[in-house]
Amino acid sequence: MDSVHDLGGKQGFGLVRFTQGAPVFHDDWELRANALYVLAVRRGIFNMDEYRHAIERMEPRHYLAAGYYERSLTGFAALCVEKGVVTREELEARAGGFFPLTLPLGPGRTNAPARVRFQPGARVRVKEEYVSGHVRMPAYIRGKTGVVVRESPPYPFPDAHAHGVKAENEPTYDVRFRAEDLWPNAADPADVHAAVFQSYLESV
Amino acid sequence: MDSVHDLGGKQGFGLVRFTQGAPVFHDDWELRANALYVLAVRRGIFNMDEYRHAIERMEPRHYLAAGYYERSLTGFAALCVEKGVVTREELEARAGGFFPLTLPLGPGRTNAPARVRFQPGARVRVKEEYVSGHVRMPAYIRGKTGVVVRESPPYPFPDAHAHGVKAENEPTYDVRFRAEDLWPNAADPADVHAAVFQSYLESV
Amino acid sequence: MSERHQSPAPVKARVAAIEQALEERGFPVAESIKEFTTLAEEKWIPENGARVVARAWTDQAFKQRLLENGRAAVAELDLAMPVHHRHLVVLENTPTLHNVIVCTQCSCTAFSIIGLPPDWYKDFEYRARVVRQSRTVLREMGLDLAPHIDIKVWDTTADTRYMVLPVQPPHTVGWSEQELAKLVSKESMIGVARL
C-alpha cells in the first residue's frame, strides 16, 4: 500500500540521530513488547508478513508519532484482536484507556500467474503496479529498470502471505538500480540494490 | 519535495470525519494564527509560495501530528525567523518552551528554459522530475499522460518564487487525467483535473 | 523515535509569543486580527457563492459569463477575490456529471466566494483519499452517486480556484433568486453534496 511506512527516498527528514554503540532498547517495556510478538509468531498466531502489514495499517499519524517498539506493539496487538485471541474491549479495560490498533485488513492477491525466470545480467523492469494490500516493492522502484545480479532462495509471496491468501514460494532477485535513475538529478550517485519478488518484475 | 505533505493518493487514511456545516475554526488561537500570517503576506514579509513551502519543510512527524492552523503557525513563524523579523530565541523565551520551526530552505530552480505552448486537446506528459525544493506537481501525476482542457492566466513559477529565485510568470494548464491511469486497478474511475505549470509539461 | 523528541510549548503560548514579538516591532497586530475576524465571519462566507449559484440558475446569460470567466462574473455581484486568485473556474454539475474539489498539497479554496474551508476539507483523510477513491469517499460522506453519474475531481494545484455549480432541484424552478440562494450550501459548492 502507498502509505507513510514506505519511506525510501522521502524528503523532509533531518539528520540521523546517530551515536556509536547506540542502544537497541531504551526501556524494559520495549524488550517485553518485542518478546511478546516473537512469542506470537512462534505460536503461529500470525506470520511475519501479516505482522509487517499490520504495522503498515496503523493510522498514519500514529505510525509517524510512535517509536519502533510502539509500532511493533500496535501491529502485534491488532493481529491478536483480529485473530480472536483477545478483544479490544479487554485490552482497553486492562490498559485503562484507548488502545489504538490499525485500519482493517483489505484483500490480498496471489502470485503473478505468469512469471519469468531471470538470469544474472538480465535487464528487468519493476511493473507499474499499485497494490492496495501488502506489497514489498518500495514505491521508489515502481516502473524503474535495473539489472539482475543474482537469484535468492524462494520465499512465500508476501502480497498473499500477509492476507491469508495461498502464497506460493517464488524467487526474489537481487536487482541493481542506479540512484540517478530512481531520482534523476536529485540523489547522490550510488548503486541501490533491492530484493525484488519475481511477481513484481517483467522483462525489458 | 517528496515529503509527507504531498498526500494525494496516499493510502492508510481512514474515514473523512465529515459533518454538515463543519466549523472553520475550533478555537480563538486558530483564527489569530491565520490573521497573523495574512498580515505578514500583506506586509510583503513573504509570498504565498514561500509560505506553502515553509509548511512543507516542517519535520514530517510534526506535520502529521499538527492540525491545519498549527501547521500554518509553524510555517509563518519559521519564515519570520528566516527573514530576520524575529529570532527563535525570542519566540522560545516568550512561549516559555520549545517552538518547533522547519528544516532549512534549500535551493530553488528557475522556469524551464524551453517551454511549449499547448492547445486544448493536446496530449501532454508530466515530466519525470524529482524536485528537492518547492514544486506544485503532486507526485501522483509525475510521468503521467493527460489531455489539456484549457490554459489559465499566468502565475509566478512556484519552484522559483518559493526560494527567492527570479520567477517568470507562466501559464498553468488544466490537465485531465484518468484516475485509472494514475493508479491502475487501484482507484475509483474518475477524471482527475490538476492545474499544471507549463514548466512541468512536455509534449507526448 | 518519538521519545527522543522535545515537546513543544503549548500552541496558544506559541501564537501569543509571535503576536507579542510582532506587536513590539510595530506591526498592527490587534487591528489585523480584528479585520481578519470580520472578513472570516462576515465577508468570506458561503452566502456569496450561494448568490452566484442562484443568479446562474435564473439568468442564462450570467451563467454563460460565469462559466467563461468566473472572476469577472462574480464581480458583477460585487464579489471580490484576492489578487493572487487570478482565475475562478466554475464547474457545472449535470444530471450525469458530478464535480468535486480538493487541494491535496495544502488546503486551497476560493474562500472569498464559497467561504473558508471546513475542518474536514483540511484534514489528511480528505486530501489523501478523494482523488483516488472519489466515489467511495463521497459515499462515505453521505453522497451515494448513481452509477451513471461520472465524477470529475479538481485538485487545486495552482492559484486557480474552483467552485461547483450544483444542479438546480427541479421543484425550485420559478423560485426567486433570494429563495434559491438559501438552498445552496458550502458542501454543495465543494461538491461533497448535491441539492
Add this chain to the structure above:
Amino acid sequence: MSERHQSPAPVKARVAAIEQALEERGFPVAESIKEFTTLAEEKWIPENGARVVARAWTDQAFKQRLLENGRAAVAELDLAMPVHHRHLVVLENTPTLHNVIVCTQCSCTAFSIIGLPPDWYKDFEYRARVVRQSRTVLREMGLDLAPHIDIKVWDTTADTRYMVLPVQPPHTVGWSEQELAKLVSKESMIGVARL
C-alpha cells in the same frame, strides 16, 4: 486535526494489558520474556558477526564460502539464523567500494549475526534518506568517503539478510582472529563506519 484524536493509554499500560491477557489464556509470557532477554542480550550480539569477519580476514577459503553462501558459512562458526532468513548475503568492502545496509519499509536486519538493530537504524531519518542521499548521510554520520569510493546501498526488501564485510585495517595483518574480532563494530557491519 490532532485535537480531534483520542489520546492513547500510556504505552507501558498497553504492553502490560496484552501481557496479562495472553498470560490469562495460558501463553508462557514470563518464560518468553526471559528467553527473549537472553537472546537479545547474550545471543544476538555483534560479537557473532565480528567472529565471522575475523575468520574471513584470516582464512581465504572461508571467505570464499562466506561470499558464496553466507548462511552455510556462518553455521561453521556455530552461528544460526532464524528459519525465515533463508539467505545471508555478505557484502565485501574494498578500497574503492563501500556497502551500506538499510530496510526502508520496516527495520529488517541479520540480527542473529550482527546484533539487533540500534535505535538510529530503525528511525525514519535513516530509512528515508540513506537510499537517496547515501554519501551525504554517511558523511553526516561521520563517514566521509573519498570521492573514488563507490557506494552500494542494500535495501532489505525481502527476507534475504545482509552483512558488510569491512576492509581489514592494514596495520592489523598478522593479528590473531581473537584480536581482530575485537576491532569489528556493529556499525562497520551495517556499513555506516569503516575500520
